[in-house]
Amino acid sequence: MDTILETRGLTKEFKGFVAVNQVDLKVQRGHIHALIGPNGAGKTTCFNLLTKFLIPTRGQILFNGSDITNESPARIARRGVIRSFQISAVFPHLTVLENVRVALQRKLGTSFHFWRAESILEPLNARAMELLRSVDLDAYAALPTVELSYGRKRALEIATTLAMDPELMLLDEPTQGMGLEDVDRIRQLIKKVSANRTILMVEHNMSVVSSIADTITVLQRGATLAEGPYAEVSKNPAVMEAYMGSADAQLQGH
Template sequence: MSNEIKPSTAPASTTILETTNLVKEFRGFVAVNGVNLKVRRGDIHALIGPNGAGKTTCFNLLTKFLTPSSGTIRFNGQDITHEPPQKIARMGVVRSFQISAVFPHLTVLENVRIALQRKLGTSFHFWKSERTLDQLNGQAMALLESVGLERYAAMVTVEMPYGRKRALEIATTLALDPELMLLDEPTQGMGHEDVDRVMELIKKVSANRTILMVEHNMKVVSGICDAITVLARGSILAEGDYARVSGDPAVIEAYMGSDATELASPVEAAA
């Protein structure tokens, strides 16, 4: 009889990220109030809400840039509530930021290579010759190809249009091989053409991974998201697909006074 240990055939949980009664309080002001969030594995999940709803604070809690006042956060069933940001990044939770976070005076290829250095264990070996990173060129070019930037590899990043800088940021995020990507306002400040390009890019890179994003553009939310959580005053107001949440009277009331396009019907939002 063989003593070989066979891998488990039990299916992975459908929930990749879950919060229970998540609270963040700042000197008496409750920014996040009892949030119970469930993100399904493989979904593109949007976190939306009016200004001041607590979306960014919630993101900062999930990526451990802030410590919860109370409640728990679980990733793949493991409690990460008190883990530091670098540890959860190594576990596969990687975040992009509202402001494009790339090195402007390096080339596009060099930006991706820096993100890939972590796998070599040489992230801080700044005294080593740049030639030691040449082994990463093939992998970096493959990542650039995946986001449509391969022909810009030699361009200095500062010369790139804003929309392509955001695509580069997604490439550097992918370089960390995330299981869960958190995207903070990925289309903020973009024109229609760039928004369409980034929407297609997010759909493409969502294969075999989960995406949770904060997004104001309802065209993006209605066009690519499988699930939506609406926050208002730090609490969950509604959840479901776009058709469900856009028709919810409580959601409509919460958005009163906002840009009228924000609560367009799914057909109008996709136009």
């Protein structure tokens, strides 16, 4: 199998507390890989280590075979590892189209050319509309972003992430706080945009994970508890015990 991202013994300690403990992760190219686990399991800390918002205490991070453990967040982003919130905090008073155009400008390196005429951005409109179509937002292109529903704002964040042309997309809780209809929309959207890229996601909604993830890594107390396809992981007694009670029932898809 072709591994795009690998961690070896990834560890993060905070004043003696081990938040991530010797995690060995292998993400296969072209797959959707989900990180799940109870609250406090270390999922978001793991994401922060991968994008260098936190510095590992020990261990290695490799992307396409290159050691990126000591690289800056900006350098890692330039390699094509893009975390959704890094570039997708939407601007509420710009239109939906303008938000995507700003992300496209970042890719071109013209973000700070404030003194140039707006007309120079018009060539970006066609690509921006293409990205909006890919997330089913083309009908909302002229709408001020503040008027979008929460679920559609999250779809716009995915469009702005795609504008950075990621090789590996990191999505942190993409369906958090959504109603059923929006959850289903984002689930279908993630599946759709995964066609030509790799996705690593932290997600609490087991119905989403079970329906789109190729591989699941379960973390507990910062360490890997289990890994494999959902059908296998969901029947693992240690995983069921970690989730307990109603969360256990949720793991089984109820």
